[in-house]
Amino acid sequence: MSDEPTGAAPATQREPISCPGCGRHDWVSWPLGHDTYPWKCFNCGKEFDLTRKRAH
Numbered sequence: 001m002s003d004e005p006t007g008a009a010p011a012t013q014r015e016p017i018s019c020p021g022c023g024r025h026d027w028v029s030w031p032l033g034h035d036t037y038p039w040k041c042f043n044c045g046k047e048f049d050l051t052r053k054r055a056h
């Protein structure tokens with residue numbers, strides 16, 4: 001087991017997503033400042049450019 005360092009500001013943010021193909025829910029490490037996230041679903045094997053749900 002390894003703990004993540006808590007001192008440095010992360011370049012990514014944990015975001016809940018759901019697969020547009022199969023509806024599976026997952027968490028991804030979304031790079032800060034990016035509106036889209038290229039993601040491949042390990043469940044249905046399809047690839048998507050996910051968009052952030054939250055409007056800042």
Ligand SMILES: [Zn+2]
Binds near residue numbers: 020042043045
């Ligand atoms: Zn899927």
